[in-house]
Amino acid sequence: MAAIRAAEEAAPELATGELMRRAAEAVAREAGPDRPVLILAGPGNNGADGLWAGERLARAGASVAACAVLGGADDTAAAALTAAGGSMIDIDDALAMIGPQVLIIDAILGIGARPGLRGAAADAARLARERGGPVLAVDLPSGLDADGAVAPGSAFRADRTVTFGGRRLCHLLRPAADACGEVVVADIGIDLRAEAALLAGWQAADVARAWPVPGAGDDKYSRGVLGIDTGSARYPGAAVLSCTGAAWSGAGMIRYAGPGEAGREVVRALPNVTIGTGRVQAWLLGSGWGERPDARTRVDSVLALGLPTVLDADAIAALPRHPLSGRVLLTPHAGELARLLDTERAVVEADPIAAGRRAAEMTGACVLLKGTNQFVLAPGHDQVWLAAPGPAWTGQAGSGDTLAGICGTLLAAGLPAADAGVAAASLQAITAEWHPGPYPPQALASYLPATIAALLREAR
Structure with a gap:
């Protein structure tokens, strides 16, 4: 988070929504418009990234529904999503949608959250595992600690994770890395590689x-x-x-x-x-x-x-x-x-x-x-x-x-x-x-x- 704030201070234009726009485009690009999409959004920037990605997918013709899993989702992003043809649904309808034909965009919690999930978020992660719903995580699967290797049983298991600027420890260290699936590092104008290079993963x-x-x-x-x-x-x-x-x-x-x-x-x-x-x-x-x-x-x-x-x-x-x-x-x-x-x-x-x-x-x-x-x-x-x-x-x-x-x-x-x-x-x-x-x-x-x-x- 400190590196992101430093990047915003170094380039003030990124703090006015440009950073979020680029993140949303990266998520939408990885999701693609070819299948129904369910966005599980949290109340922070991570949730807003997911909703703005949904807006772009809806404009591209995808069937998009979104749910404010923890309440308090970004109002501006939610309004843009519905204006583009998507819909905001309640948690019961969202849980009912989860299945192998629907791509879940996990945008509930970001890099500053504590590990583990409870309540509706934990229910969604469990149903995704049980029903085989494909998951695209924004920054990291919700429930992981960005700076650790632990993968709590309640956390999401992603098929792919889109992160921004550089990998965090959870993207590299097992078992957390296994929960991230394939990790895609998107260029959105911030560079965390110098920070990430302190942990150099060999391949x-x-x-x-x-x-x-x-x-x-x-x-x-x-x-x-x-x-x-x-x-x-x-x-x-x-x-x-x-x-x-x-x-x-x-x-x-x-x-x-x-x-x-x-x-x-x-x-x-x-x-x-x-x-x-x-x-x-x-x-x-x-x-x-x-x-x-x-x-x-x-x-x-x-x-x-x-x-x-x-x-x-x-x-x-x-x-x-x-x-x-x-x-x-x-x-x-x-x-x-x-x-x-x-x-x-x-x-x-x-x-x-x-x-x-x-x-x-x-x-x-x-x-x-x-x-x-x-x-x-x-x-x-x-x-x-x-x-x-x-x-x-x-x-x-x-x-x-x-x-x-x-x-x-x-x-x-x-x-x-x-x-x-x-x-x-x-x-x-x-x-x-x-x-x-x-x-x-x-x-x-x-x-x-x-x-x-x-x-x-x-x-x-």
């Missing part, structure tokens, strides 16, 4: 652009050698999975330098992995260590080398007290991050961006916070990177181990830690989206090469 094209592609003169060493110390006698699978993620994402060479029991399982599953130490370009530590007595010593010794390093799982609990390098990437889930910050998991989940930023500033490392929404935060940077979304099937034991291996591959290939984190998380999510499962993490990893090839092919 397939971003992964393709960042992905390291070997040249004709490259070999296994120049492509990147990754040292991996993961797994334990109790958790040998973590070693196998982290090496699997690295191998299937294109590591030039993998040197496994973890416990011998786990190493035997690694070579059995991946005969291309070399056992033992040697020259590497990056390290991955921690997945499946469990209660390892020398964990802190091992982490200290690797960090002292000054190489790009992924610290996953139990290695995060063994961080040194001194600040780390920005070449270090931490890959915690919410519980691990809560332990690092000495707080509750619920605190991290309530504001994951703030928690991740605090961890990055506290440690000096980049942080890939895993979860439904996967964020990367870097020390000294306001920007937050959001990985491409993927299906919930990836939320299973072992996915984080393979993800850590992908991160290691990219660090060894020379990507900065923040780019490696968001590219790896995005690749795993896109792979799960393009190769629907459910697959266990090692099986999903086998599809990584096909996804990488497709991404690079589409980027040409």
Whole structure:
């Protein structure tokens, strides 16, 4: 809202109705005149945008009815709608209209409203879900919080959302983003992109652009050698999975330098992995260590080398007290991050961006916070990177181990830690989206090469 007010002050002509006219035209353009339209209007500017869109649709020949769901709809816009041939109806008639043949324009609540719906608005949202009524939301589906990821059960679920000037957090973060459907950003003369750019959402094209592609003169060493110390006698699978993620994402060479029991399982599953130490370009530590007595010593010794390093799982609990390098990437889930910050998991989940930023500033490392929404935060940077979304099937034991291996591959290939984190998380999510499962993490990893090839092919 502050950005919109600033835009109006910078261009006073926008505050005299021009902004609303442009918004209405954008909504009408997305709706189209080809089916009956029911506008559910609230009392604020959002409702007025919907009513003015209805006026334009009625003039274009559409059958348009509108309802002031919460009372107090914009009188001028309502009068213009009826003058154009539309009609204002009561809530009972509006609820009776909801069905698969009628396009609902949800213009009840805007970006300043509290999450959740009650009364007639909640009834309309419920009937739209039950009867399959298509929904076009203005700015955001009513019932969502513009600056959050939560999607209350009472909120509208839109097939498409028209927003203005730039995306808000609810358009990017799941599950709220799922409730928005396809998001169309309309140009109405205000530009919120600088504000929205603080949260940069990655998609397939971003992964393709960042992905390291070997040249004709490259070999296994120049492509990147990754040292991996993961797994334990109790958790040998973590070693196998982290090496699997690295191998299937294109590591030039993998040197496994973890416990011998786990190493035997690694070579059995991946005969291309070399056992033992040697020259590497990056390290991955921690997945499946469990209660390892020398964990802190091992982490200290690797960090002292000054190489790009992924610290996953139990290695995060063994961080040194001194600040780390920005070449270090931490890959915690919410519980691990809560332990690092000495707080509750619920605190991290309530504001994951703030928690991740605090961890990055506290440690000096980049942080890939895993979860439904996967964020990367870097020390000294306001920007937050959001990985491409993927299906919930990836939320299973072992996915984080393979993800850590992908991160290691990219660090060894020379990507900065923040780019490696968001590219790896995005690749795993896109792979799960393009190769629907459910697959266990090692099986999903086998599809990584096909996804990488497709991404690079589409980027040409």
